[in-house]
Amino acid sequence: MNPPSPLAKTPLDSWHRQSGARMVPFAGYEMPIQYASIVDEHHRTRTSASLFDVSHMGRLRFDGDGSELLLDHLLTRRVSDLGVGRVRYGLMCNADGGVLDDVLVSHLETPSQRRFHLLVVNASNREKILKWIIPHLADFPTVTMSDRTELTAMIAVQGPKAIEVCNRLFSFDLNRLKYYQAIITEQFKKPVIVSRTGYTGEDGFELIVRAEEANRIWENLLLAGRDDGFAAAGLGARDTLRMEAAMPLYGHELCESVDPISAGLAFACQFEGRSFIGDEAIQEIAAKGPKQTRIGLLPEGKRPAREGSDVLNSSGKKIGVVTSGGPSPTLGYPIAMAYIDAEHSQDSSFQIDIRGKVVDAKLTALPFYKRP
């Protein structure tokens, strides 16, 4: 057996350690799960803003004529009509319609007017996606793919105050950047990709900078947001925030045995006038109806249902399983996302087996939380 490969560190690693972060292994990286309290970091993101080091996310750059056609072939959303400065959420599927990854694709232009596409993939899927794409590059000889993950850092600034504070740092007025738009601006003459996207259910930005610029921009963001209570938040809060916003997490709500229709992501599939890998299988599932559906449940009481808990119908029969669950700091009660057999999607009463104790659970619309 090969020895386990050592964990990678992000360019902000020593900042995290000096700031007392609790570091955990995550997708091959050592990442901060929390600095002090997950709940405090969660609330701060909802009321002010937090900084997240998300440098573990994979960043793949596509240059050359036809990169939009390659990505169009690989993704469930159309990329060929994605204008410069725009971002789109999409899925990469196998021929059976199983989800390989959920991604953000951006179309960007450098100050010297070079255009390229950027694909942000899940950290845990980066190697798999690279291997998946490489054979397809042969069909697009003018396209080059480069893995920019280790050369860059990615910082998410999330929360209602994110825009005000980020605007103090960049020459570009971020009010002009709408949700799901991205530009390349600069700070101290160094390029910064700013994307108005996120994974918390709040307004905010995701910044990509060269690895050697990471600490400076991180410190500058903290300084600029000092009076607004800006602080770093870890992956723990990122998870509770995305759960409240009912955003799927790969490995939980998404995997290769789940299709986009079951996952409730039909909006991210565009079939008309195009073809992509998995399109026929997904259209067939959409026509027949999926075998399972993703739902939101509120278990009664204070005890959270965790991933893996069985979902039962009123007669105690297992009809599904919880994929993400835990306490909701914003709402003050536990929330859970689950997949259930589609034939039970109209049921009115559900139960969850929480480690041997069966509790009633109420069906609720997703997301659990939507920003005001």
Next chain:
Amino acid sequence: MSRDPQNLLYAESHEWCDISEENGVKFATVGISAFAIEQLNDLVYMDLPKVGATVTAGEVFGEVESVKAVSNLYSPVTGEVVEVHVELPDSLDQLNADPYDFGWVMKVKISDEASISKLMDASAYNKQCAE
């Protein structure tokens, strides 16, 4: 009354134990150490045993949940639960500030005194936490 953590006994699994004696019978008041509470962080749920239940040293008597994870509580002693801190599950936010007085979880009438001898004193426990 204020418990001094230096005078308590500890289980490897981070429960503290305050031994008292009434009319020749030994009782143990049990809680969770400050170190463990800090490690668990952001507690959201606690499951208490029932009064009258039998608990066994080294075996699960309840559970505590943080935002991220579920952890079992292990009894440091063997005996019968004579009292539980019923207000505690609704006041978990106070546990951090006061783990040794407000933070008591249950009181056990000890049936097997040999179980006490396996517990650590404060200095041995602090050494374990520092490792």
